[in-house]
Amino acid sequence: MQLSRIDLADLHAPKAIARAIFAQLGTIDAPVPVGQIARALDITDIKTQVFGGFEGMLLTDTVRSTGAILANTRYGNRRARFTIAHELGHFLMERHKLSGDTGFTCKAQDMREMRADKRHYRQEAEANAFAIDLLAPFKLFDPLLSQDPDLKDAQRLRDHLNISLEATIRRMIEHREECLAAVWSRNGRVRYSVKSGRFPWITCMRGERLPQLSLASQIVANNATGFSSVTETNPLAWLSRSDIELFEQTRMASNGHAVTLLLADLADADDDEDDSGLNELSMPTFR
Ligand SMILES: [Zn+2]
Incomplete structure (x- = not known):
């Protein structure tokens, strides 16, 4: 697999970076080969095993001259795939400030972060947004959705995309119009x-x-x-x-x-509510 990091250099939004990677990849089948993609984008080493104290780690420097990823498999390989994608996000979003001298150390809580009110939260939320866009692109996600929301869809998508059930449910909530x-x-x-x-x-x-x-x-x-x-x-x-x-x-x-x-x-309850574009602004934190 050949990918160019140069084409991604001026991009900062998680969605835009994921989109640019898929544009280079062309047609792709599920599950998305996240390890191969990371290696083609200058991640020299990926270690997956049971680690203590962190969920994922990216060893790199400020200018991202090189990168190595450690992903914890304590909660299974599906979670580890998400972790690899998350760390790749930190690597490609060069504005993300290192969390220590040797790179980024991310905990299980960081993998669920959606808040944006502090730099650390925002960086983690952006790495998560990139990870789910990379692992569950709508092109591969949407064909498996039923007409009405159903947890069985999430389980089928889990197996199809090889990501955790939690990640597919979050994606469903974020993406479906209900x-x-x-x-x-x-x-x-x-x-x-x-x-x-x-x-x-x-x-x-x-x-x-x-x-x-x-x-x-x-x-x-x-x-x-x-x-x-x-x-x-x-x-x-x-x-x-x-x-x-x-x-x-x-x-x-x-x-x-x-x-x-x-x-x-909400059809009856909020009949008179104007929900055009205001939702994201008023989105509360979830914990
Ligand atoms: Zn992180």
């Missing part, structure tokens, strides 16, 4: 949630039990592994307002991990 959110839980307690800009405030907080009124809490209590159907639910289970039609679907794994997709129908 108003979506997802809540990850373990043993019935909320771990974290992600929502699209228009989705109303989710009332349950990290560490709390899944809401008693929710269908998810019943599914988890019954240890009903697999996918539930998409079912209308009491909006007050998850939200502080009752004027919204709310649907939920849960995927429960055998190890106590579950993810619940929430779909809000």
